[in-house]
Amino acid sequence: MITWNNLDTLEAFKNLSKAERVNIAEAMSGENGAERVKTYSTPMAEGLAYNYAAKQVDDKLLEDLQKLADEAQLTEKFEALYNGEVINTGEKRMVLHHLTRGQLGEAVNADGTDKRAFYKEQQQKIADFANKVHAGEITNAAGEKFTTVVQIGIGGSDLGPRAMYLALENWAKKNDTFKMEAKFISNVDPDDAAAVLYGIDVAHSIFILVSKSGTTLETLTNESFVKDALKNAGLDASKHMIAVTSETSPLAKSDDYLAAFFMDDYIGGRYSSTSAVGGAVLSLAFGPEVFERFLNGAAEEDRLGTEKDIRKNPAMLDALIGVYERNVLGYPSTAVLPYSQALSRFPAHLQQLDMESNGKCVNRFGERLDYVTGPVIFGEPGTNGQHSFYQLLHQGTDIIPLQFVGFKNNQMNTDVVIQGSTSQQKLCANVAAQIVAFACGKEDENRNKNFEGGRPSSIIIGEQLNPETLGALLSHFENKVMFQGFVWNVNSFDQEGVQLGKVLAKRVLAHETDGALKVLSDLMNI
Incomplete structure (x- = not known):
């Protein structure tokens, strides 16, 4: 039987609080450091690996974290979630975003339908629509092909899909799967919509309105902005717009749209990139096959989330180390630092995913908590961030844990050799150097040039950012946030x-x- 208890009532947490602290500078120096990098690494899906050698952990602490995972019943709670129990207590809803990419457990039925079948049906409808657009079977009034897709949405209807699009844009161009350019309108600031509309050919653009309820003020305002632009161009807006909404919203059967694709209340906006919210824009931009590959990567990583052994469950391990850093070591924030320009908006997506999910001061039952929960999340791609806020990360008064992401190969498979090394080698050299610099520091008699070290970090390493690895990366962080919410006994889904x-x-x-x-x-x- 599953029990939902506050973190500070768990015996494993009390023991964790007494654990001996690991000196990272010593642990990461010399041969000890070399051995740690080889040892403290957990395989992820799609050839990725989560390396936590530069975290303040050792074998004893990992044992303590395993006991915490077991006592908090993390895998059992995940199982309850994907089997359709009402985990979102605030809104009394199931949480089903995992079902958009695969069946982890039992069939889940709601609203009179098998939800996995419902999500697959919507994905197939989107695929059929996208293929017709690409083939010129669905065109503008002049019979000409659409060349641009514009997503109108805010929050989870924008941040995740936008981050995923940017992550795969160059990959798709290099691999001849790029179908249409995508743009995004989210801010109710009229300058946002105007900037997009002035930069596209509206006559050859198709617009996706994303609103679950069909009543989101910012989104409907921007829709009106777009409709005015189409009208002013002498175009029929209903021939240029599709909707992603719920079956019960006023948009669902409206003649104002070429087509409507459905989502439901069981998938929160920040978890919706693998639903129709991300599926429509990504399938139109890159083709349904690429979106399917993205889903497959997420599904493979989800399966690792069912492992009870934390050393085989990278998302759970990452989550537990984060809880240790937040609730025992007292670190207030976490920096997400992708050494990949394609992931330029990924930290912004994770800000919402993490801070909207676990930024709670009451537990699942509405009772005030006596411990801290979600950290502040921020980030920027390397190496740009090195010339921005790394000064504070290295020598500031707060210790801020770091989550690096890096790939051995770039997406475009093009590079130049400058001063004996390629740009990609320079990029990878920088991330490796930063991990050791943060961990080990450097002594200097000049206090201004002294680096204390002891700054923890982890890195997710892969061969290349592609649809499968992007899906696995997204799933890793979604599941990490979920597991941390379980440990903190908060509702991560309202x-x-x-x-x-x-x-x-x-x-x-x-x-x-x-x-x-x-x-x-x-x-x-x-």
Whole structure:
């Protein structure tokens, strides 16, 4: 039987708090460091590996983390989730994003249908639609092919799909699977929509409106912006727009759209990149086959999430080390540092994924917690970040754990040799150097040039960023966040924290304000 208990009530956590601290600088120096790098590595799906040699762990601590995983029943809770139990207690819903890419356990039925079959049906409808667009069977009013797809959405309807598109854009161009350029409109700031619309040929563009409820204010506002642009160009908007929404929304059977593809309440926005939310734009941009490969990579990594042994379950291991860093070592934030320009928006996606999921101060039952939960997440691709905020990471007063991502080969398979090495070799040399520099530091009599070291990091290493490895990478972090939520006993699948500002904004627009809100509204000329 599964029990949901606060972290500070678990015996394994109490023992973990007493564990001897690992000195990373010593552990990562000389031959000890060489052996650690070889030993403290866990295989992931699709040839990736999670290497945690530069984390403050040793074999004894790993034993303690295993005991915590067992006592917190992490694999049992994951099993309950993918078998359709109501894990989202705040909204009294199942959590089914794993079903968009594979069946991990029993058949899950809801709303009178097999949910795996429902998600596959939507994926097939999207694939059929995308293939017709690419073949010129679905065209604009002039019978000409669409060349650009524009996604209109906000939050999880934008951040994940945008990050995934950018991650595969160059790969697709190099591998002759690039079908259509994709653009994204998310911010209600009119400059966002205007910038996109001024930069495309609207007559040859197809627009995807993404709104589960069909009532999202920012998204509907941007839809009106787009419809005006189409009307001004003498175009029928209904021949240029499709919807990704729920079956019960006002968009589902509207004549304003060429087609509608469905999602449901069991998949939160930040977990929706493998649903129709990501499927429509990615299938149109790269072809359905590429989206299918992306799903397969995620499914392979999901299967590793069912392993009870943390050394065989990279997402769970990553999660537990993160809990140790947050709740025992007291580190307040985590930097995500991909050494791949293709992952330029991946840290932004992880900000939402992690902070919207686990930024909670009450447990699953609404009771105030006496310990900290989700860390602040931020990041930027290397090597750009090295010339930006790494100063604080190396010599600042806070120790900030680091999560690197790196690939041995670039996506375009083109490079130049400068001063005896290629650009890719320079990139990889930098990430290797940073891991050791953060861990070991460097003594100097000049205090300004002294590096204390002791700064923990991990790295996910792969051969190349492609659809399969991207899917595995996405799944790793989704499952990491899930496992941490289980340990902290929070509901990682609602987001009440985004609601209050929306409610007050509606009051401002209705001129139903007083006090500070009225004065601020007047200052903003509303």
